[in-house]
Amino acid sequence: MAGHQLTQAEADALIAMEKHRITDEACLYPEHGSKLKIPLQSSDHREKFFLTVNRTSIVVENRSYQTLGRQVVELVRLDLGKPHTNPDGRFVPAPHLHRYREGWGAKWAEPVSVEAFPHVADPWLALVQDFMRYCNITQPPKIERGLWT
Numbered sequence: 001m002a003g004h005q006l007t008q009a010e011a012d013a014l015i016a017m018e019k020h021r022i023t024d025e026a027c028l029y030p031e032h033g034s035k036l037k038i039p040l041q042s043s044d045h046r047e048k049f050f051l052t053v054n055r056t057s058i059v060v061e062n063r064s065y066q067t068l069g070r071q072v073v074e075l076v077r078l079d080l081g082k083p084h085t086n087p088d089g090r091f092v093p094a095p096h097l098h099r100y101r102e103g104w105g106a107k108w109a110e111p112v113s114v115e116a117f118p119h120v121a122d123p124w125l126a127l128v129q130d131f132m133r134y135c136n137i138t139q140p141p142k143i144e145r146g147l148w149t
Contacts (some may be wrong), residue, residue: 029127051132092109
């Protein structure tokens, strides 16, 4: 990770930056046991990002959505199904939000705010409405719901 450290100001700027889909091609929301990784870019095409939807856990309820900046730095991750223990030993139940913290990356989590994530009980809406808005994905990728979404 040493080669991918950002200052807090850089990370905050990347999180706040408008993110656009690169293609109009539709993707299928991943079924249980799989993962989806979608490339995004800034409005000026200078910054590259990824949006990932992860359902690879053995536990069906576990899902995570994350935005990677500079294609490899975890900026924001929403974990819906499993709890987390922060580096200081504090337990954070699910759902919780990881946000880049200088010197720590995304190792710290905090409980989700109901104001920022009002649809957290519905994993689909939590992604397409709350998480994409929170990460400023203003031209979202086209993601189709699967049978078991």
